[in-house]
Amino acid sequence: MVGVVSPLGVPSTTKFSVVPPGSNNEPVLIPDTTDSSMNTILAINARTYEPAIIDASGNVTFMKPIANYSMAGTEKYVNSGWFLPNGLEKEYPGSGNTFTVKFERQGTFDYLCILHPWMTGSVVVS
C-alpha cells in the first residue's frame, strides 16, 4: 500500500528521508526556475502524484504525465499519477488527466483509486 501524504524526516537542510524508512514514498520536488539551488517540496507522495512503476526488482521509474505504459504483469506497483480536469494539470506540474496501459499478459489485475480507496475495479485480460 502507498500513502498519499509524504511524511518526511529532515536530517539536514539538503537531505530528506521517508518515514517510515523503506516505505513506498518520496517527496514531490519542484525546481525553482529562478534559483537552481532551491526546490519547492510538496508534502504529497511523488509515487502517487506522478505516474510511477516499481518493477519486479524494486526499481522505481517515473514517467511523464499522460503516459502510455505496456505492463508486463510482473510489476509490483503501477500508478497513473493524479488526474485533474483538462487545463488544471498545467497548474500542478507532474499531474495529468489520462494514463494508458497496454496489458501484455493474461490475468486479472485489480486496481484502486489512492485518493478514494473505496473506488476499486478489475481488468480481466483473457
Ligand SMILES: [Cu+2]
Ligand atoms: Cu478517486
